[in-house]
Amino acid sequence: MNLRTLAVLGLLTAVPSAQPPTEGEVVLPARGGWNAFSVLEAGCGVWYAQVADLVPALAPPEVIVADDQGRVHVLTVYSGAWTARSVQPDGQWLALAPPADVDPRVPGAEVYVAGKAGNVHRIWVAPLPYGKFELRSVEIGHAAGEEFHAILAGDLVPHRPGDEVWAFAISGRVFELVPHGDDAGFTMTEIARLPGRVRDALLLGDRVLAVSRSGHLHELRATEAGLTDTVILHEASGLGRITRRPRTAPQQPEVVYVTRDDGVLLRLEEVGAGEWRREVVFVGSQGPRGVAAGRFHADPAVESVAVYGYGKRVQLVSRAGSAPWKVETIYAGPDQGHWLVAGELDGRNATDELIAAGFDGRVVLLARPAGYGLHGVAVDDGAEPAPGTRRPRVR
Numbered sequence: 001m002n003l004r005t006l007a008v009l010g011l012l013t014a015v016p017s018a019q020p021p022t023e024g025e026v027v028l029p030a031r032g033g034w035n036a037f038s039v040l041e042a043g044c045g046v047w048y049a050q051v052a053d054l055v056p057a058l059a060p061p062e063v064i065v066a067d068d069q070g071r072v073h074v075l076t077v078y079s080g081a082w083t084a085r086s087v088q089p090d091g092q093w094l095a096l097a098p099p100a101d102v103d104p105r106v107p108g109a110e111v112y113v114a115g116k117a118g119n120v121h122r123i124w125v126a127p128l129p130y131g132k133f134e135l136r137s138v139e140i141g142h143a144a145g146e147e148f149h150a151i152l153a154g155d156l157v158p159h160r161p162g163d164e165v166w167a168f169a170i171s172g173r174v175f176e177l178v179p180h181g182d183d184a185g186f187t188m189t190e191i192a193r194l195p196g197r198v199r200d201a202l203l204l205g206d207r208v209l210a211v212s213r214s215g216h217l218h219e220l221r222a223t224e225a226g227l228t229d230t231v232i233l234h235e236a237s238g239l240g241r242i243t244r245r246p247r248t249a250p251q252q253p254e255v256v257y258v259t260r261d262d263g264v265l266l267r268l269e270e271v272g273a274g275e276w277r278r279e280v281v282f283v284g285s286q287g288p289r290g291v292a293a294g295r296f297h298a299d300p301a302v303e304s305v306a307v308y309g310y311g312k313r314v315q316l317v318s319r320a321g322s323a324p325w326k327v328e329t330i331y332a333g334p335d336q337g338h339w340l341v342a343g344e345l346d347g348r349n350a351t352d353e354l355i356a357a358g359f360d361g362r363v364v365l366l367a368r369p370a371g372y373g374l375h376g377v378a379v380d381d382g383a384e385p386a387p388g389t390r391r392p393r394v395r
Contacts, residue, residue, distance in 0.1 A: 025080055028364065032316065032330040033372070035384055037365045039082045040075055044068040046357035048096035051343025054109060055125055055133060061343055063355055065363055066096040066113055072123055074111075074135060075363070077345070087123055089137035092116035100153035100163040103179045112177075114141075114148035114167045120177060122184070141177050141188035143169055150210070154203045157222040164222075166191070168198035168210065174220075174227070192227045194218060200241045204254065211239035211258055217268075232276055237262040241291040243342075248300065257281075257305045259288040265307055265317060281325045285311025290340025294352035298373035306330075306354055308337035314356050314366060335360035348383070350374050 030036035040046075045068040054062045054074060063075040070090030076083050094115035101109045103122060111123040120141035125133050146169040156164040167175045174192040179185070196214025208220040209232070217233040237260040245255035254270040265282040287310030296304045296316055304318035314331040337358035345353040345365060350373025354366040371379035 025082065025365070028331070030331050030366065032328045033368065034330040035367050035369055036331050037367070038362050039063065039077075039365050040065065040073060040084055040363035042067045042071075042073065042361040042363070044361050045093075045338065045359045046361055046363055047093055047338050049339045049341045049355050049357050049363070050096055050098050051341050051345065051355060052099045052109075054099045054111065056108060057131060057133075060345065063343075063345070063363065063365075064096060064099070064111060065339075065355075065357055066094040066115075067361070068093045070094055070115065070117075072096065072111065072113055072135065072137075074125075085133065085135055087135035087137050089113065089121040089123065089139065090115055090117055090119055094121075095148055095151050097151040097153040097165060100155075100165065102153055102163045102165050102177075104162065105179060105182070105184070110153075112151055112153050112165045112167075114151045116147050118143045118146040118148065118169075120148065120151070120165075120167050120175075120186075120188070122186075138184045140184065140186040141167070141175065143167075143173070143175060143188070146170055146173070150198045150201050152201045152203065152208060156203065156208060158206045159222075159224055166201075166208070168194075168201065170197045172196055172198075172212075174198075192220070192229060194229065196238075199239070202242055202244055202256075204244060204256070209242055209256060211242045213238040213240075215239055215260075217242075217258060219274075230274065232274075233258075233266075233268070233278065235260055235266075237264065240289060241340075243291045243293045243305065245293045245303070245305070246295070255293075257291055257293055259291050259307065259309075261288075262286055263288060263311075265291070265305070267305075281305075281319075282307065282315075282317045282327055284315060284327070285309060285313075287311070287336070289336070289338045289358070290314075290356065292340045292342040292354060294342035294354075296342075296351050296354075296368075298350060300350075306340055306342070308340040308356050308358070310336045312336055314340065314354065331356065331364065331366055333358065333360060333362070333364070346370075348374075 025037035028036040048066045050064045071088045073086045094113040097112040099109035114120040150168040153165040172194040196212040198210045201210040210218045215235040219230040241259045258266045267279040268276045290308035293305040346367045348370035349368040356364045370383040
């Protein structure tokens with residue numbers, strides 16, 4: 001049987017070849033008051049990552065990554081020790097959507113992936129005895145002659161109950177997959193055709209923002225009459241990644257950051273209905289392939305966004321109020337970066353953490369030290385191991 005047949009039969013489950021370091025997190029060199037830990041060695045490029053709640057029985061969010069061999073790894077953490085559970089729905093690289101409850105036939109949220117072979121897969125958590133679980137997968141769609149570089153799941157169609165999944169093909173075609181029947185069947189329907197390859201997309205309220213290799217920033221809205229496409233921006237360079245600034249107050253305007261292939265980072269602030277203010281905030285190495293916004297400083301008023309890419313460095317671009325933007329390098333990897341995502345993975349500080357992944361196959365957790373931003377809190381001076389050592393494995 002080939003990989004596609006095995007995926008359909010749901011026979012591809014645990015894949016033991018990619019695991020976290022067997023003796024605990026590997027401490028890596030970091031800069032700028034950050035700590036860095038290797039939490040997975042995949043043995044091949046890791047192209048996509050998400051930080052999200054997937055396993056209801058576990059309080060911390062999971063780190064979900066997809067690699068060059070068509071594998072998806074779900075990483076769970078317990079007192080600094082990471083466990084990888086893996087599934088291989090495909091034989092070629094896969095793009096990864098954030099978990100969503102698209103299929104009512106499966107309890108809880110599912111993970112949807114699509115990739116180079118033109119296949120779309122649903123992945124779900126299957127409970128096992130003694131509180132354990134494994135990942136299972138099934139192929140739910142295929143588009144001949146296509147590659148999928150982006151896939152998005154969530155409440156994409158506001159007038160319809162439940163969540164949806166859209167897959168963005170290399171030709172510019174957009175497909176919607178809808179559960180159909182009593183088993184694992186889905187219908188796959190083309191709902192739009194955009195002028196270029198969408199490489200990243202995010203859900204922003206009742207709309208989707210998508211960045212394209214053609215240099216377009218699209219605003220897509222699902223209405224009763226169909227999908228509308230408004231071009232917010234068209235740049236002279238291809239667009240690669242997009243992230244949203246977390247809103248800390250309802251009156252705050254929406255802000256997104258968009259990377260250009262030539263190394264420019266754009267800040268776009270929504271100043272009115274359909275009106276966005278464009279600002280260049282950083283110029284760096286060609287080929288930025290990751291961008292993540294969050295709280296990365298002790299002062300929550302400091303605006304900051306992290307970038308990662310072919311320059312091999314994770315860099316933090318920040319400003320306080322109306323002061324000029326500044327940049328600092330917080331991590332330098334051995335190879336090119338491809339994805340960056342922020343999340344709350346270490347409650348011992350007041351800031352978000354970063355997950356960086358790329359060509360070297362290493363998934364890196366970047367975190368501020370214990371006590372950072374927690375004013376008045378006593379901190380154990382031995383809470384963090386020195387670079388080059390390992391955190392002990394806790395069982």
